Amino acid sequence: MKSLWNIKAFCMVVERKSFVIAARALGVSPSAVTRAVQALENELNTLLLARSSRQFSLTPAGELYFESARQILHIQDAADEELSRLRATPRGWLRLAAPQILSCRILPEVLTELTLHYPELRFDIRYSDTTLDPVQEQLDLVIRGAFPIDSELIGYPLWHYRRHLYASPGYLTRHGQPANPEALNEHVILMHTAPRILRAWNFVGNGREITLNMRASHRLDNGLALLAAVEAGLGIARLSDWLAEPLVAQGRLCRVCGEFRLVSARGEDPQMHAVAAQRRLPARTRLLIDTLIAHRPIRPN
Template identity: 45%
Template sequence: MQGRTLWELKVFCAVVEKHSFVTAARVMGISPSSATRTVQALETQLGVQLLQRSHKLLSLSAAGELYYESAKKMLEMQAEAENEIASLQSGATGSIRFSAPEIFSRFFLPQQIGLLTQDFPDVRIDVLYTDIMVDPIQENLDFSIRGAYPLSSELIGYPLWDYDRILCASPAYIEKHGAPDKPEDLSSHAIVLHTAPRILKDWYFKSDARTLRMHMPATHRVSSGTGLYELIRAGMGIGRLAAWVAKPAIESGELVHLCPAYRMVSSSGKNPQMHAVYGAKGLPRRAKMLLEVLRTKGLEQGFEATKR
């Protein structure tokens, strides 16, 4: 790598990963012509062609494939060294860019962000609230917080807490339609379904005695976690909520926990999990600090699943 700058390596890797000089230039904040000249200069220094170009296709040459792997490792080592240096500092600085489920905008996360930024005033927060499954690498995020059941992925997972998912309805709904005692009774009730990030029409109920699978056609559908919560509170039907979201409303009498002998699980019988995912380059120290705070505070507040 002697004679090559980290900037040239970053531009080259960005072009390879985005399959486009134009897109890579946009990500790097430079012009497409500058990105092209940087890669051409790199090829001239090395004396080999790294990229094969055609009108609509951009691919690595054999030499480019070898060089790309080495360049990636060099950039990862540099990032790791910067993180190690940052860990020697007494406080965290810089921005933390991440996504989180929309329900987090109402529950739990704002308070924890406030506490973190009080302790570390030089930290800046940039949050994308969405129930859509976000790829942190494509969106240039430090990490992405997800709920429900972890998917197999090349992304690295950071578990926060397992949690129970329970059935709830408002007192007004129950007064008008009655309360189901067991999952089989749900067929005569209005069901409110959360459709993001994907529609799961089959629900799995687990008690100490049995596990039951039921197909649940929706009476009402909503793509937002907060929207689901509010529809249930408004008496529109029965829906499933994370226990850590529903618990305060149950304690205040705004919601009622239905079929309490059952909890909602995956098809393999596992509890849902709140977790974060990030790319192979790792987490900056400040981002890891925030995730550690969220995990610790969540467990302190009893968000974890019931031990059964």
């Protein structure tokens, strides 16, 4: 089996284009790096570097082996990182942002469970329905709903859900149940305006696909306020099934045009997801993601 130290020394020499600079980066003498590369060549019984008095170049075998060697080191680093995460006790501040609706659904229970098991954890939370950037806002994690946005951020799916239209029993008693989506223009429509206003609503169901440009009767900038307004009987709104269906079961809301669901322009259902700026997450951040997934809502029928 090839020595990882020898492989690391070889890769460092190639990347830094110098035995001396590679030795400095590794914190050893140039002669130690030279011996490591020679030992690797002996193990492989192959010349990797063609040396002259002042410079070197990769041999064809060296070029081929260099790519594999880098992959070996990457796998080893990833394994070491995972072991470190297992050994580390999550502690310290975790700064995150989440939609306002999670301030009273799921997240309070998750945070309570985590602090019971890891009392050294500290949470700094911003509840906002606007699209926040974890880099600009200096956040470890941002939880978002709807659809992931193409970016350089690393995404972590939490749970999928569907959107339907809902209203209170009182509203439907006063205004009646619309027979189909086209009849919605005769009703009071409540629209969530954060992070942006989506006037085009795409309906799928009953063997049909319908796109309607909706005109809002009232606008609200967060999901918590929208849910409260629908439950109070102000109008009809597009809501997440994981949030609204438990209220339907309690008789506090009713699904409107129940055979239809609302999707993206590409026909996709939304998902709750988290985004971070880095792929190798601290143990406390990874723990929060895993616990949120464990507490994800049961998908309604």
